[in-house]
Amino acid sequence: MPFSLLKYGLKNDYPFENDVDLPSPTALKKHYDVVIIGGGGHGVATAYYLAKYHGITNVAILEKGYLGGGNTARNTAVIRSNYLTSEGVKFYKESVDLFKGLSNEFDFNIMYSSRGQLTLAHTEATVRSFRQRTEVNTHFGGKTELIDPQQIKELVPTLNMNPADMPILAGLWHIDGATARHDAVAWGYAKGATQRGVELHQLTEVTDVIVENGKATGVKTNRGNVSCGCIVQAVAGHSSVVAAMAGIKMPITTYPLQAMVTQPVKPFLNPLVSSSALHCYVQQTGRGEMVFGGGSDPYPLYNTRSTMDLKESLLASAVEMFPFMANLKLMRQWAGITDMTSDYSPIMGLSPVENYYLDAGWGTWGFKSTPICGKTMAQLVANGGKVPDLIAPFAMDRFDVFRQVNEMGATAASH
């Protein structure tokens, strides 16, 4: 790499004229082995692993907007595995491990940055749940510790230890906590997939799913009809809408989730800091901006508008945590629409329609799972619908037998 960089520096013209990242758009073929609906991180990762590990390359990713323009572009990029259930921790742990190797694998920097995540406890009940999360996480090989107020002060000297008159009693210190550049993750997977022959069709909206005798056989799009061997749905906020095209009703409700970012300041905050009691998490980006995120909007909506209510409540909490931030100016504010399940775990695997696979219910926490979702969904497809063990607990029919995987306490304001 350094040599090519040097050569590039000495050249007069752009040396990579023929080495574009993504191939130019082509016409849709009549038939694909696999159609993936949704060109977000999950969709392109699935295509990448299908091509790389399973040699399945007659694959089309159909994206109604542009690559990674959905929640992949809107999330606050928290990567962690300190969940509560063993099903959850096992799954997310493997995702964090995959994340660590992605820059090398892509030969493209996804700016993975392992900074640790600190979650604050303001009540005894939260301290107890942190103990459990520490144990479960450690058991599955993650790095998580329970730390006391003195250690918290040393880790984050700028933190107010008594925010909103709720003294901080302890912290869940998740050493594996990290962030990465979310766009780069989508681009890296898309480039790797298309180089292996996968077709990425942007501005291609699926308008209907063709189901014959209980079997998915194709899709209708704004660019014509396509038949296929099987379909993977990975459309995040639109999960219920697209599933309904295949006649599937889902245990999902769609809520907006808002986030915001300030002007950049000098680096002062290394770990990601989160408090579910204050419904707020704060982190500083590599460019120095402060990112704030919190809980979802209070009622369901398919709309990415911003609200004054959320700005007020979220910023009030952020300023309680770091009082000097009251002087910063907000630079940008945005929202995504998120597909929430009632147990805060995803819906992955089979659906009531044959050859129609679901990757949904990713709500406010699915960026961190992008690699492992791609890998397990690719296995599911390549093995003709044999569900990998890792995702078996996330089957949609868990709701029918009341076997939820409850991650609410480990998700609420942390994502």
Added chain:
Amino acid sequence: MKIMHCPLNGPRNISEFVYGGEVKPMPNPHTCSDKEWAEYVFYSDNTIRIITEWWYHAPSGYWFIAERHTASDEILKTYDPSERFDQRIEFDSKPELTQEPSI
């Protein structure tokens, strides 16, 4: 601040209200199957259109019904539940015990 029209209290800030889910018929919990109960509790259409839903005005403890568009967020109508439910719904609160209690 978004304003919602409460049938009891008039126009109020949306932050005074709590969303209560789509209005849908409740199956009889004693006779329906697990699947039917799960459908009622967890599943929903969750589509983009005007939906009829429960809302609660927290300061006055009042439940009512609203018709709202799930993409534009426009609230078209709010009304007292008595407009829809004209008789009391009885649920058998004491199901037949299959076994005598042991005390």
